[in-house]
Amino acid sequence: MSILVGKDTRLVVQGITGREGNFHTQQMIEYGTNVVAGVTPGKGGEWTLGVPVFDTVKEAVETQGANTSIIYVPARFAADAIMEAADAGIELIVCITEGIPVLDMARVRTFLDQKDARLIGPNCPGLISPGEAKVGIMPAHIHKPGKVGLVSRSGTLTYEVVQALTDLDLGQSTAIGIGGDPIIGTNFIDVLKLFEADPDTEHVVLIGEIGGTAEQKAAEYIAKHMSKPVTSFIAGRTAPPGKRMGHAGAIIQGGEGTAAEKIAALEAVGVKVATLPTEVAELVKASMG
């Protein structure tokens, strides 16, 4: 069992004929993900990697029954691609694209509020339910099926923690990168809620970083609603204020968003916060016995 993606996932790839999109589609197919369609406007009727290409997401939904979309289109076209997917009735939209203007995302999020679609990202590695489906760009081989649910604002840092978990024989139910931008579709609390309800997730790992107050809000939620244990790591203890640390959302502003205040908020509600990424796995191991 898992959350959001699994054996029922019927994936459409938006931007399937682009270099990145095509490469990662191949990787996802090799992992066993059910890729049912691709979309590139103007290339409808073509085939790539054994997958039919359509001009619109709507056709992919109607013809192939796609229920999940992954987006690899360039930043200036990505907001439009997200809205097209939501309008076509896609239930889960995963946007990998980095560098979408924040005001575009403000409009997209307001549009999505009127639709039934859930967005993961943008600027994220996607998500994987090991052994079932991979909808993203993460290296599949470091994962193994298991009972740890993982949610993170980062990409490669997540891989680091997943590797450490797998090294200690701790498999994952689903690992989700929610993205490093200021406005994202799905936040920590949304995912915590899903993990809490998932019978096969026993322990949750939350990986945060500087900027904003998402981790503090997650801490409030954990205190009130989570019965499952949560272990955390927060990146950016040494980050200076006022400087954007790669991710558009990773910036300490007006003294708000420091690692110290996030760690304090999480520890105050009983979450164990690791000092090193590898220590996360040790803490989970100790907790799960």
Added chain:
Amino acid sequence: MKLHEYQSKRIFAQYGVPIPNGEVATTPAEAKAIAEKLGGRVVVKSQVLVGGRGKAGGVKLANNPAEAEAVAQKILGMDIKGLTVEKVLVDEAADIKQEIYLGIVIDRAIHKPVFIASSEGGVEIEIVAKENPDAIIHLPIDPLLGMQDFQARNLAFDLGLRGKLINQFVKIAKGLYQAFINSDASLAEINPLVVTGEGKLLAVDGKMLLDDNALYRHPDLEAMRDRQEEDESERIAREAGLSFVKLDGEIGCMVNGAGLAMATMDIVKHYGAEPANFLDIGGGAKAEKVATALRIILADPKVKAVLFNIFGGITRGDEVANGILQALEEVKTDIPMVARLVGTNEAEGRAILQAANFPSASSLGEAAQMAVAMAKGEQA
């Protein structure tokens, strides 16, 4: 990207926000000429991209053109928080009866632009937020609808404005919102917005931050970039497509991924040294990009060791190893280095480094400890 006060105010003025008459000077003589043209009292304001200019002595009143020249003489060339003042704005001095704060930011939690306003303007809004949070008004705006007149009127009433000031305020708030949206700003701020003795509203100071991700559609704004905003090395990195922030430590860090790059800095600190930089080389890690990144790191004379931390997902370990060795062909150096390569083709990558006698580590902890030892001159 940050804009100067004079740039921000000129943008606001294009959207109907009243600003004081004024011009920018780079010499005391120019400041004098502007003061003569304006007539009466002027205020001479240093244009540097940091806060706290007033406290640092970078903002002064002058009663006549001669005084304006003398004051400009003092301010030009002054050092404010490490930045040299190269320009001053000479503005007509306003007759201030009341000071208001009016700003727009993006609220991440509700994913909308939100107005922040306070009748206690003229001071840093963060201080008001801390000491008197009730004095701050929040007004979210639906980005699909834009700001409506009634919202601007309500804001005016909440700020305690009455009479003719209401309509003036509506025009200013809606203008500021348009400036924010049309410039793809992440912050647009008037502080203070003053009520003058004549009963007029006037934007005396202004500030804008722009969304770097949206600059591609604003070449006119991109052209306003001041080279003072960033360190030379940060500029070179930005132009090479690298995400780089200069810090003060001795361990140069080259990492793929922003989160992992931050975590790597934290680990360096954990093992008793300080990171010299944040650097995310992104995916791929081709030799040319590695070489550029290495040159940027090594240009900092404080750097005593370099730590590579690459978690290959799609990036292949052997490609990265070759990239590092090719970069070292181009960038000759005696600075010790250690690489930690994991993920796809990690064994091949490590074999390539080993054949070239390049120190490598299998875990991040081990790599960080080796880099710290190298920086301290110990044998790794």
